[in-house]
Amino acid sequence: MNPLRPIIQSYHGKVLRRYIRKDLNARFAEVKKKRFSLSPPDVGTKGPSSAISLAIDAFFQEKKIEEVSETTELNEDFAATVSHQIRLFLFAGTDTTSSTLAFVYHLLAKHPEVVFRLREEHDQVFGPDPSSVSSLLKAKPTLINQCLYTLAVIKETLRIYPPATNLRQGITGVSLPALNGQLLPTEGLFIIINHQAIHQNPRVWKRANEFLPERWLVSSDHELYPPAGAYRPFDIGSRACIGQTLSLIEMRIALIMTCRTFDSKPAYDEWDRIRARNAGWWTKIDGMLGFGVMNEVRGDRAYQTEKAGTHPSDGYPCRVSLLGCGLSGKKYHIQSASGIKR
């Protein structure tokens, strides 16, 4: 534990608060001006808005439009609540998505047959030139909905490496049934649903430990079809992740924009060699005595470690290379290894 942590945390909190507040004030002035320039029936009939603008709209709605004058100021309590929510969005919306992408690239490096199919899909939907993807997407964003295999790859990655979990407070009178039928009261307890354990449970999922994007494309009578309620990377119910649609869009775009241009390979061997070379004497002695740090989980060197959400171990050292322009997936002519009939 770093004893300076609370001070550092408070400093960063202050910087973030100041930044959000500045933006909030600017958007507030903007929205207020817009509201006064519109006739009442036009208010609220605008297009999509940012999270901050939506919050400000809610503020105006709560205050009732007639009561708002040009001198109306942002209420301090409201501003503090918005600031907290925006901080939550910034944290919940970036860490999870970026670490999932790191795991997607890791799984792709281990499954060239999946990379092949992915590149093939992008060729089909966007044509053979990867450099035209951005303009095509801007002109017709719905093209990403045709990338069903891309979505399947992301969903399957989230099954194997769910980055987040949840925490619920137990309630008096609410019990959970154990496997043997015994009822376990929840009162006075916190309950964590371990998504990783559910997602990899062979009693729940067929071929639970295999990376099979195809399971998201098979029909409901197929043995691989995902069991109801068992897939919960974003959780299920009224508190389910509010950003799940956004995140799935972001990740699809990232894959579509990169996977025909770059090749990525984990570089743990290189990393471990550098680390061993720079290790102190105690670490070396520990290693010789067999007390060294854990290096693999179920044969996976990029195992999940908890850093807010879960991240690949050691920050995922990797080597990224640029593929020749226009090479596309054709270079990787590898047969499907999953052997799934579709």
Ligand code: HEM
């Ligand atoms: C791979 C990406 C993501 C994963 C796996 C993920 C997962 C989760 C999970 C498991 C929860 C807890 C739900 C619960 O307690 O039942 C959650 C909550 C939340 N997520 Fe995400 N999330 C992701 C991306 C995002 C994005 C992009 C945003 C916003 C831009 C976001 C915003 C939130 C917020 C605000 C909550 C709290 C909701 C509440 O308490 O009601 N998340 N997320």
